Every structure is written in structure tokens, then in C-alpha cells.
Amino acid sequence: MPISTPNFPKNPNFNAQHSPVGAFMSFTCGHAGSGGGIGVEIGKPAAQNLFVGVKQGGRRESGTLRCLPFLKSFTGTSAAANYDVEKAAAQAAADRSYDAYPADQIKREYGWATDRWVTPDFSFTIYTPFDPVPKPTEHDAMRQALLPAVLARLDVDNRDGKQTKTAVFAIDFGEAGTRLIGEHSTDGSLGFAWRRKMGVLGRLEGKTTGLGALQRWSVAEGLTDVNPIHALGNTAGLVVEVPPGEKRSLLIAIGVYLDGVVTTGLEGRYYYTRYYTGLEDVLTSALEEAPRLMARSETLDAELSGSGLSLDQQFMIAHATRSYYGSTQMLDVGGEPYWVVNEGEYCMMNTLDLTVDQAFWELKHNPWLVKNELDMFTRHYAYHDQVRAPGGAPRPGGISFVHDQGVNNNFSPRGRSSYELAKLTGCFSFMTMEELANWVLTATCYVAKTGDAEWLTKNRKTLAACAESLRARCDANGIMAFDSTLCDGGAEITTYDSLDESLGQARSNTYIAVKTWACWIGLKLLDQLAGGEGSIDGGANRAEAIAAALIKAAGRTGVLPAVMERDNPGFHSRILPVAESLVYPFYWLECLAARSVGGEARDSLVASLHGPFIDAVKRHTLALLNDSKRQNLFDDGGIKLSSTSNNSWMSKIAIFQYVCRTVLRLDEDPKIAALFTAADAAHTAWQTDGISGYWACSDQFINGEAKGSRYYPRIITAALFLEEKHALKLTQPAAAITTA
């Protein structure tokens, strides 16, 4: 076994979303007692019963199948009772032949692309390597990248054994539709499926015989009954006998195939249907690709484990990567690729306030997909509105973008989201200002990263309209002052939609203010990259005005109010995300450096990252982190984004930490470094402990428990940690920043 996969030394009782790229599919398992299995187009773990286990003795011998704890329960009764109704009672007891390894006999290794459980009898490994998604023109590479399957491997080493062991990998699908596949293969591969939708194909490594199948209502029947296979059974599996003195490795492809149109509104098919003829093609290809998939997993594991990051940080990245890809969906809409990232448990499509945060990851791996996202927003999901001050008259607004493009495979009508509603001041209100900023920031990231001048030219008018729209929503000081009239008496909110005013209200919010500041830095950058003619920011850039307003608002205490309205409950809240948007100029600067772009563009960015405004944000942040009352920390040391709410978002904490360590270099203070290390440990426990462990990777935690935004893609922001080691070193201002 590769040494690059770290043994996970903490609570291993958590689900992981083992996912290929773009198939909106996950083979989820890992959390004891809740099953799991192959989930397709659902924002939660599948509820199948998984059997991964070994029994002492041959297949037909009686004995207990000892399994990984992926069984929902041990009390299954035979569904045969529905057929042979008078004799049901006598059969009900037959199905109790399972047991689970106790926790102390299971070791879990959790790498970037390898998830392995080791028991005294076997090891079970799931490989989920990821690769850039190539352009559609690269047929073979695209076929590989979009393979809608994951690979697993069951290794049973009986070289020291005295008797045969029988290994089993089986799934009770729970719903009717199970069938066997591959019975006539010539290479000994064999498998099972559920209707046309999902399936498993196994092959013994280095052997063309010895793999058996079962299909019954229970695994026990399938092992010991005279008829191991009954087409009526919901449960199917693969069986290998391992004689004493030998070992066996079972390679297992786990995949899906949904053909035809799968969405409404905009009718889309899975892009993988261009490359694979059906489920069996997918599964066969996955087995054929097994050596490459395992090798690639090992490389990725080594990259992460050799990163120098702490185990907590590595865990967060490995966990988030799986969860991210489980939410991705590459569609073919009208013959063109259409990239969708679904919003975890909510299944909203391309939520723009996630897109912006996920762009750092996506631009590193698949820049063209960010362009695809930006273009689909301008093509289908932009709108124009009016705005008004509280109680004021309507006045011109401008362009913005919807919160999301639909939900549950139902694309929204043009220019509408599934989420936003009128007449509200909290959750489900419009995010017009925030999404406008998010599109601008994502666009700037894309251009900075790729230098795509053609795209910039094509979108110059849209960007100029965005600048105009930003101005229309703000006072002359650049701070948001006007809500969209779409709110119809309500008020705009931010991506922190279920938080109190401190981060929930968009107007006069300092988080939004700094994000707006970043937009103006970005618009100026784009102007410069496009020729420096002021055609984008319109010559009325608000960055300096915003900086001045915030410096003023920080006042003598150095702490910014969350909401700059004195009579607002958020005025007294202290929020860490004020620092978040410093990430943008820093990221752009890094992109320019990587592409060796200097000159005015570079100088402006450097300037934006130094000076009184940055000092003010640093002072504010330090004040909150060093607060003796620990108002921005939870009891367990986890980071509390707002002092007035127990609601905190992991994805946002990760960006915040990244800004603190790179832009602000706060961790040069050992006290802050220790605080972050302690926070990382707390955040790991947030993900693994209690009910959170069921939901795989989650974003929104109340007092450290996953209560919303579960099974979520956005935590991929944690991958920014990987960039810290080789990040640019800014020259920090000489002024000593005192801690509050």
C-alpha cells in the first residue's frame, strides 16, 4: 500500500463523497450505521445497505460475515415473505448473519484521492483521482476525464491463514430493479446493476476465474442458499473465496449512466453520453483504466501529504475535493458544454455566491469551465432592475445576475433564480448586489488567470454595465445604499443568508463594502489589461472612496461595525469576513506574476494591497482574533465569523485564514498561528463528529454541528491552503499593528 496515504488519526466515522467529475454522482460511505451507496442527482447520501466484509470459511459454509460498518441495520427480514405469504414467519429469522468490525479493529487512511479501511482480514480502498477537464475537442482526454465511475479495490491477504476466507462486496439497493451484468464476459469480470442507472463491475486482479455473484433478498441467502442468484432479489454482490496461503485483489468499478435529457428549462444531457454507449461501457472502461486511476490517486495523495500542511488542513482539502466533484454536472445543452456545480443538499444549480468562492480551485484545474459559467450567466441569467433607498423612490439600477440557475435539474426561466423572493429581509431575499460583485470578481479572476484577451474584449460592455450598476447601488462613498426594487419592500441579503443582520443584510454591510472595493480594484485591472482607457470602470472608480469610508468607520477603536447604520442591530456585531475580499487583488497579483505580466496593472495591485486601508482591515481582524472575550471564537476554538451568531461557514473561514496568512501575514505572530492551528482541529471535528459525519463535507455549522449547507461543494476553498507555501510575500507596512 502506498505510504503517501495518511492514516487518519482522528474520528474516522464520517461519510465521504467518492465522486467522479461532472456526473452528479457519489459513492458515499464511511459513516457507521447509515448505509450509503451510489447516489445520483441527490443532495444527500444514498440509503442503500452496503456489505464489504469477509467470512471465515468457504462461500457456502455457515458463519458470520464481518463487515465494515456500512450497514443500516442487522435486522433485515426476507422480502420473500411478500411472495410466500403463509411461510413468512419461518423465514424471517434467516437474515441475521452479519456483524460489523468494532471501531478498534478498523484503521482508516484518508488521502486526497484514496480512502482506505484496513481490518484484520482485508483492506478496502476507494480511488477518486481528479484531473483537469480538457476541451471537448480533445476526445480521448475528455472521455477519460468525464468517466462517470469511481474505482474501488478489496484486498484480502490470506497468506498466513489456515482456512479459506470468503470476501463480499454487495449492495442492497432497497428499491426494486436490481440485475446482474457481465455474466458472459471472457475476462472473468462480473457485476450487477440497478436498472439502466447505476452499477458495479468487478474483476480479480491477475485472474480470469474465481469471481462469483449473488443476487437474493439478502447477502446471507446469496452466500449459502442452493440458488445464489434469484433475479427477484434486491441485493446483489460479488463473492471471492481466498484459499489459505493466497491473496486476492478485487477491482470494483462503481458507476452510473443516465441517458437522454435530464434537465428542464434548458434541456441538457450528460456530456459523458457523448463518449460512453451505456452503463456497461462505463464500468468496463473504469476497470480497464484501473492502473492509471490507482497511480494517479497515489500521485495526488503524495502531493497532498507532501504539502507540508497539517493533517487537519490536509483532511479538509481531501474531504472538500470529493464533496466538490460530487456536486458537479457536465451537461450538453444544445450541443455545447454547460458546467453546473450543484449546491450540495439544496441542489441549486450554479449558485453564483458559490461560484465565486470555488473559482480559485476551478481556475487552477479547469479555467475554461469558469468561462463557461460566466458566459451562461450573461447569456441566460442576467437581469436589470431599479433600486431604492429604504422608504425612497425607485431610481435607475442596472445589470445583475441571479442567485442560481435553477434547482434539482430544473433550470429556472431566463433571468430568474429558484431561490430569490420578494418582500423579505432575511433568508430567500434577493442578493442582487452580492451576485453582481460575484460575477465581476469571478470575471476578473478568469481574465487575470488566463489572460484571455478575446473574452475580455467580448465582455467589455457587460463589465462596463456592471461598473455602472455598482455605482447605481451605492452612495458616492461606494458603500451599498440602495436595495433592488425586486425586493418589493424587503431588503437585499448576502450569501450569509441565514445569519443575523451582521452578515445577512447587504446594505451598508462592511463585508459587502470590502467586496465592492475589490470589484473596483478588479475593474481597474481589467481596464488596464484591456488597454487602460477607462472604458470599463467608466473613469469613476470607487475603490478609494470605499477605503476612505471604511477607515473612517473603523474610527479610534479600529474595529469596523458589521453594518454601518448606527440604529441597526448589526452595528455592534464584529465580523471577520471584512478581510475576505483582500483575497482578490492578491490572487490577481499572483496570476499576473505567474504569467510574468508587470507594468501598471501589477503596480496598481501591489499598491492596493498596502496602505492605510489594508492596515485598517488588519487592525480590525487582529482586534477580533485577539479579543480577550473570544467573541469570534467558539468554545472549541473554531472560528466564529460573526460575534453575534453561532452560525459559521467553513468555506468562508478557509478564505479568511488564507487572507490572514498571505495578505496580512498575521500568523507571523505565534499566538495567531496557534489560534489557527487550534481552530483547524476544531473544524475537523465539526466535519467528523456527531450527525455531521453522516453529511460528508458540510459548510454551515451552528456551534460546530452541521445544520445547513451540508453535503456541500464550497469547502473546496480550503485548497487555497496549498497555495500558501509558494505565495507571494508582500511587503507589509512598517507601521506596527498593535493588538487590541
Next chain:
Amino acid sequence: MPISTPNFPKNPNFNAQHSPVGAFMSFTCGHAGSGGGIGVEIGKPAAQNLFVGVKQGGRRESGTLRCLPFLKSFTGTSAAANYDVEKAAAQAAADRSYDAYPADQIKREYGWATDRWVTPDFSFTIYTPFDPVPKPTEHDAMRQALLPAVLARLDVDNRDGKQTKTAVFAIDFGEAGTRLIGEHSTDGSLGFAWRRKMGVLGRLEGKTTGLGALQRWSVAEGLTDVNPIHALGNTAGLVVEVPPGEKRSLLIAIGVYLDGVVTTGLEGRYYYTRYYTGLEDVLTSALEEAPRLMARSETLDAELSGSGLSLDQQFMIAHATRSYYGSTQMLDVGGEPYWVVNEGEYCMMNTLDLTVDQAFWELKHNPWLVKNELDMFTRHYAYHDQVRAPGGAPRPGGISFVHDQGVNNNFSPRGRSSYELAKLTGCFSFMTMEELANWVLTATCYVAKTGDAEWLTKNRKTLAACAESLRARCDANGIMAFDSTLCDGGAEITTYDSLDESLGQARSNTYIAVKTWACWIGLKLLDQLAGGEGSIDGGANRAEAIAAALIKAAGRTGVLPAVMERDNPGFHSRILPVAESLVYPFYWLECLAARSVGGEARDSLVASLHGPFIDAVKRHTLALLNDSKRQNLFDDGGIKLSSTSNNSWMSKIAIFQYVCRTVLRLDEDPKIAALFTAADAAHTAWQTDGISGYWACSDQFINGEAKGSRYYPRIITAALFLEEKHALKLTQPAAAITTA
């Protein structure tokens, strides 16, 4: 309201499968407290929450929505809690604004094609007319016949009211994927759907305005919230305000659309996809066809209610018709129609021991579909075997047919069923002999009904092989003596698979013996119709031998053992299905009479229905029915097919009753007539009372409770009751039959 729909005077608390033809779809409702809704490709009621109700006051006014009892519970909590997690507690109480009418305020009318609930506030009606399925060449007629939707209607009469009433038809789909449709229609129609799969479209009769929609997590939110529509909500519905002094009729189309290949093994698409472009086309068409659908329903209702049958008999027919069509699936396989009847809750496809019983209905309505079934069995699902006596050596067997063609949309491999297993003597063993007989009998019924000489010529060799195979499985006396070697040590069973030996064991069974006798009568008939050359029955017809053996076995008591093996537990069982297969020569005779075919063929059939053998069966049957110990009756008067089992099958009881009343004319004895009347009342209660009411129409009852074969198509045999009034009158033998 049409007077032809009878008020149902018994327990109205039962689900009905409201189903179109060939879509494997049902809009099921009627059983209190268990929900229901649109079920597609599932062998049970859907688990959606249905709201059909009225509230006093306008839409936005507070008040209780009083509903039909199709709600699963009244304790729904708002799913918004998953988004706005800190404020969840405050919202949880919002969703308790429903109530159900008490039973005494609901009247149910249950006609052949109309199911109506009348409350003090409204009536709700579901129309499920059925029509022959035309040939595929008749494009327009086929489009109508295969419309995958049912029509419903909600009538609110507020002409005597003092305030506005608000009527609602809504579904909480439970699973994520709800969306609104038809928002831009020009005729005022409006609806909702679940992804691409199922949906509802409503239109107010005679009005193009006034229909509203809701979509939220709860109906209460959708009625009273400032935002009646939120794309995230699982619950969607239609809303109509009815001002005082007015009335409104809401027409509701409820349909499905599954595009693409839906089966495996043999890849099939729904045939309706040839005629409809998608879900909205289906629903729009259903509304356009509303007048025809309602008129046709009224005609069918009138036909049944004017039939002269008792209300119990009418109920059984109306109930069975819906259940039958809910199991039907018209596929396009390789460009050809492929008719599948799924086996109720088990979802086995074209189970041949159901096909034979359902053929009476199918041949009346859609003879070409019976040919289709027969042909698909010979093309894909015939096989050849060897046979052996218990403990004996293998010997030549012959052709037979599989029990079924697959399960859950997964077609079985060629020549294999999903059901049959080796090494068994009970449930799940092979039915080789019974299915051979079933194919022969169905084929004879088809030829007798249609006179399709071309088909007969084309299948003459197959039929001759069947005759050869029948002989190979039987002793010279024509009684089955050899089990298929496929049983591999086990023994063949009959369609009564979960019964004891009395009807479970095929070998030496008197039910199978009489069925075999009928086969020989049929093969002789086909010989005669094909030219009378003995080319089919091979000149070695076993009908007389079987008759002689059975007369001998009846002995002095006149009662046939169930199994003619003295040491078999079934030897002492007394079974009523001995009489069942007399239906075949009688049916064939009627077919010939209807087509004015006389001569030798007719004379042979008449002869087969008179004489000592028929006397013996009559004597046996009377002995059992008049048994003073009532061993073949349940305590409630329901009919017990075997004296030694509490397991009884409604579909088979119906054929048995038909034979008794037509062939044997037993009900000329008022005592028997009264016994049957009492039995019919018991059988109605079997379907409606207790848990049976949830499962709509069921076949298999243990002590009057539906325990297996639920949600089943086969009870359509009850439609034979309709043929009794104009059935041929046979001259009964003069010999006085004494009652035992």
C-alpha cells in the same frame, strides 16, 4: 352528475389505481391517511401527500383547509428549516392548517370509469375511461388510446354560499424536483410537474382566468404567504377562489412522460413517446380531450351499472379494471409494439400464468395484444428441457415457456424467467407444465376468438411441439407424472405457488389435470380449425384418458383428491379449482358461436362439455360447496379454494364462479346462488377493509386479508361476470346430481 355512477354503500376507505392504458402509471388515492399520488413503474401506491380541499374565505385569509383524507399526516414541518437553520424552531409550527372531512361527510361513488367523492363543499371526480388499443397503423386512434394521463375534476358549488370559498388541488411530492408549468399559457391553464417525469395541468371550465398556482414547502405557505410561489418548494398546487353565488369546475390532467429507453435486456421505449413530444403535450392533450374522456366514462359507468350485476360484482369489476390497466406497459422494442402486463406489487413482466387468466378481458378489448404476448413468448421466452419421474432418470421433455419475461423493467435473458429457481419444491420452483398449458390455452383462445388462420398456420409447428411436450410430461393417462429436470431435484409447482401441496404441487394435481384436459380439447379444436389433419395433436389426444382417470379418481365419494398420490399430503385436500378449466371449451364454443362457426369443431366442443367427466367435476364441486363442515368457505362466507389452506385467490374465485354459473349452472340451486351472493359480499370486504384498502385491488388473501399479490392486475377475470347474462345455455345432463 351522471346518475350512472353508483354510490358505493360499503366501506369507501380504499385506494383505487386510476390508470391510463399502457403507461405503467397510476394516480392512486382513496385510502385514508396514507397519501397516494402519481406512481410510475412501481408496484405500490405512491407516497406523495395529496391535498384536495376547500377553505372558507379567500385564498390569503387564514382558515383551515378541509381536505379529503388523502394526507399522510398533519404534522409537516417546514423544509425551510434546512436553509434558515437558526430560525427553524419559530417556523416549525406554521404547517398545521389542514383538516380532513370526517367519514360521515364523505360520499363515494365508484363506477367503472368514474370515482367521485362528494363532501358538503365540493365534489372531486377521477375519470379513467378505457378503450380498445387500436393497431399502430391507426395513428390518431393510437394517440388517443395511449394517452399517459388520467383526468380529474374538482367541482365547487358556492351558489348558496355567503362567502368566498378557496379550492385547492396540490401534491407534496416528498422528493426534490417540483416545478411549475404552463405559466405562459393563453387559455388560463396552469400546472406543476416533478422534473421531466410526471405532472398536473389544470384549467377552469369555461373560464380563461381565475386559476392560481402555489409552490412552497407547504400548502399553507402557498396559500397565505406573501410569496405563494418559491421554486425550492416540494409542494405545488392549483388554487381557485369561488365567490359566493358562483360555482367553478377545475379540470385536472394528471400524467407522466418517460422518454428514452426504459428497459434492459430488450431495450424498450414507451410507445406513447411516438405520439407525444413530452409531458406538457400529454397534459395539454388530456385537457383538450376532457369532454370525450368524461363522456366515455359516463358510458362505461352506465354499461356496468346497467349490467344487472350486484353492487359487489360491479365493484370487483370496476376495481379490477383500474388495477389491470395500472400494470400495463406498451413498449416499442426494436420498432415493434411489445405489450407488457406487470405483475402488480412484484412487477414481473408478462407472467404467463396471469396472461392466460387475463386473456378473456384482453381478447374482448384488444385481441392483437394477446397475439403480441403469444409471439413474444415464442420469440424470446420458449425453452426445451428434459423431464424425470421422482427419483427416475432423465427422459425427453419438450418445449415450454418461462414463468415471466423479467422483472422491474429488466427483461430476462432469452429463455429464462426472473422467478424460477432449481432445487425447490415450493414457491419459486419451475412452472414448466403449467406454463406450457397456459400458452396452449391462450393460443387456442386467441384463434377461437379471432379466427386468425394465418397465425394458426404460422404456429402449427409450435403447437404440435406443445402437444408433444404435454405428452412427454404425462403418463399415458394424460396426468402429469414427470417434473422438468430444470428442477434439479426439486418439483414443479403451479400458479398457486405459495399454497400447500393441494394446489402447490403440479405433478398428479387435479387442477393441472383438468387444465391439461382443456389443452387437449383445445389442440383438437385447432386441428379442426386448421383442416382437421391431426397435425397438431399428433393423433394422440389425451383428453379422454384424462377424463377417465379423473372419473376413476373421484371414486364413490365423488370428491377428487387435490393430488392423486395416496401418500401425498395433498391427497386429502379438496380443491375448487378442479372446475376452473371448464371455462376454456365453453369460452371457445362461445367464440365459435359469435363467429357463426359450426360443424365438427363446434360439435366436439359441445360434446366435451357434456357427459360423465363434466358430471364428475360438477359432483366434486357441489360436494365441496355443500360440505356441511364448510371446509371450502371462510368464516365470513368467502370462498376457500383449498380446504387445507387459508390462502385464496380472488382472480381464480371469479373464474370458478363463472364456470359454476355458466358451464355447470350450479346457481340454479338457490342455495348455491345465495352462497355465491354471500361470498361476493365477503370478497368486497376483503378488498376494502383493513390494510387491504391501502393496496387497491389484490389477488391473494389469507383469511380475507391481502397478504400477497397486491396491487394486482389479474382480478380482471371478474369481468367474466359481465358475460354471464348472454352466455350460451348448455343442455345439462339429465342425470340428477345429488348434493353431497
